[in-house]
Amino acid sequence: MRPRLARSVLDRAAHRRADAKWLDEAWHRGRVLVVDPATGHAPVAGNPPRLRYVTAAEAPVGDRLYLGGEDEPYFAVAGAVTDGAGLRELGSDLSDFDVGVLTEALSLVRWHADHLFHTVDGSPTEVASGGWERRSGTRTVWPRTDPAVIVLITDGGDNCLLANGVGWPVDRFSCIAGFVEPGESAEAAVHREVGEEVGVTLRDLAYVASQPWPFPRSLMLGFHGLADPGAPVVVQDDEIAAARWFHRSELAAALAGADAPLRVPPSISIARFLMERWIAA
Structure with missing residues (x-):
């Protein structure tokens, strides 16, 4: 037995995070999950429900957060979601794969939403390393758990x-x-x-x-x-x-x-x- 959310399903391929050229190519062939940082909701479809991923062309403008996968890359982008649901509502009904992706995406999207400014000097931060860092000058912050x-x-x-x-x-x-x-x-x-x-x-x-x-x-x-x-x-x-x-x-x-x-x-x-x-x- 394993806890429901303890199901990492993607190879996070951390060696790709600093490769801007590869990330750009992967973005244009990858699958994108839109996550609303305010509600934690993502688009869903079908019965039983499944996450509804979009293409890069369909995704809202925003920071591209690389979740993992090399042959089939997955990204998350923050955006408003009006026709979706979250882990609390659908966690028991989604597949293990969708649960794993949504858990990672939600964690990362919410961290970025809360760290737009550096806690030391209040300076604006920018996304780096495929979404796994934020930087302000020489200062770097990493996702917090x-x-x-x-x-x-x-x-x-x-x-x-x-x-x-x-x-x-x-x-x-x-x-x-x-x-x-x-x-x-x-x-x-x-x-x-x-x-x-x-x-x-x-x-x-x-x-x-x-x-x-x-x-x-x-x-x-x-x-x-x-x-x-x-x-x-x-x-x-x-x-x-x-x-x-x-x-x-x-x-x-x-x-x-x-x-x-x-x-x-x-x-x-x-x-x-x-x-x-x-x-x-």
């Missing part, structure tokens, strides 16, 4: 601890998650976040898998942890509305789509992957 951790907590048996976030529907529960802080390891971040958000101490922790989460630019590092179900659960009330232990049968019913008093995360999330992996064990 923010590491975040997420953990499914169980008691080593048939129960798991899930939380309901502030502002969520009251029946929606998920895993504990949070960003890794400066100077902190991923494992330390898991222990800290769990302690802060639900007041529980983990007695064991194991890394499971990772996946990109381009909302806007995170890398989710998934873990499985063990805790004592008899320990008091004390929520951090500015982030967590409620947290409680669920039996395996309750979670299995919700994952199966049954009419259950528990709503689980969408299929593209690594939280869902961690839950399904535990149920299947």
Whole structure:
């Protein structure tokens, strides 16, 4: 099993990024995905849905962001999309190939939209290296990824601890998650976040898998942890509305789509992957 968005499908061919002549030739024979940086939407067509790529001649004017592929190159361009959808809406229905392309394209398009000016001196930046750098004079910035951790907590048996976030529907529960802080390891971040958000101490922790989460630019590092179900659960009330232990049968019913008093995360999330992996064990 792999997380839904952890499916890199293109050879990113990094050696081509600095070859302006090759990139120009590749652009004119490549496939282009238009991504709206404001909504994260891309054009789709068909049933089941698929991404609708365009030719270079059909693409809007904008920076050409090289995603990968040499025999059949793929590019992304930022532009308004009025007849499309995004990963949240269609991630479970798209092919693995389309999911991989859209995840990469969305991450890159949104990074460029947020880095038009250099953070040190405010000077304008320009695209370089096929979209994998922005430059301002002698200064260079590269696409940024923010590491975040997420953990499914169980008691080593048939129960798991899930939380309901502030502002969520009251029946929606998920895993504990949070960003890794400066100077902190991923494992330390898991222990800290769990302690802060639900007041529980983990007695064991194991890394499971990772996946990109381009909302806007995170890398989710998934873990499985063990805790004592008899320990008091004390929520951090500015982030967590409620947290409680669920039996395996309750979670299995919700994952199966049954009419259950528990709503689980969408299929593209690594939280869902961690839950399904535990149920299947």
